[in-house]
Amino acid sequence: MSEKHGLIAFYGGTFDPIHYGHLRLVISLAKFIHFQRVVFLPNNIPTHRPIPVASAQQRLAMARLAISELSNRSFDVDARELRYSTPSYTINTFEAIRKEYGPSAPLAFIIGQDSLLTLPRWYRGLELPIFCHLLMCARPGYSNWSDIRRYSFWFANRLTHDPQALYKKPAGLVYCATTMQLAISASNIRSRYRNGLACDGLLPSSVQGYIDQQGLYR
Template identity: 55%
Template sequence: MPTNQPLHALTLHALFGGTFDPIHYGHLRPVEALANEVGLQQVTLLPNHVPPHRPQPEANPQQRLAMVKLAIADHPLFTVDERELQRTTPSYTIDTLEMIRKERGAALPLAFIIGQDSLLSLHKWHRWQDLLNVCHLLVLARPGYQQQMDSTELQGWLEQHQISDPTLLSQQPSGYIYRANTPLLEISATEIRQRLHQGMGCDALLPHSVLRYIELQGLYR
């Protein structure tokens, strides 16, 4: 991309991290709706290797990567970045985002997608206050979670950075929080694993190609 291209002409690029154990429609469909809402042309999925804030995945990194690739095979919106899977230490979002920012330059509008649940607990993340120096935050709606932050200080931080006009996201490289009007899908990987452990069907919860892979690999039994 030419370095002399005006900032307003740059395309917003978004990243979406997760354990993806397994990837499912609760990941994919809200992000597709978000892409339509804010004009994303590409979303890069970042599967975690060793998530620092949650129990370790049941499927191994190679299996989770295979499921992600199957899930997005027919969706040109999505690509996958394997860098976090190659780590043997905990994956901190800020470290990955700073690495990507360095690779792609200071001018590129870059966003990281999180859920409302993650927004509410963001102050517990490693170096969370540095995130908006590196990227925008795009927040997906999550069923059952409060809209207000837990303290007046955190609520003030949110209101300071929150915008309602998504076109602003492409005009600055970082610094904004946009809460999207995406569908509330009550689907979780925990629920899917529990259903599979119990021999229950999951056809409506994740792509058929992923479900077939799970069956062939004997996962979540």
């Protein structure tokens, strides 16, 4: 890969289905962290969540449809984890990504506040800063960042409040974004579909059309 000057951020999840909580988060982040590119990484077999309802190909199709509705053409989807027959370990994915982009490219992983608190329990989770920066986003109902620093002392020496610092190193920093994630969840959307409730305003119209066409979440 030759893209070594801008910051490339990766956003993992099952995206079952992808919704405006996912999309508006990265759009908001991109306004004050000027990413060169944001790459969505759909999981195949997640290690910390139930097995997805939609198939890998259905979730990939929904992610591509959602991104196609955005005016920002710097968003993309990386389907590599969907090709794995084993659980998707984030550390393995970033080891491969780092090899592809080279040692000097600034790379980042967008992670929710709730996931950050469990990172020490992930498979080799504390090794992630070797390969990328961590961009942590607030979650509704969770403590403020000062509380998290008290409970998650392991990353305190990596903490930065300067987004420009993320461009100056290829990896190793933790940036706490003030962007609040919307209280939209995929589980609630699936529940609404099962109960015949409208999901307008929760996910892109193209994704809604695909869900209807595929008969998902009924």
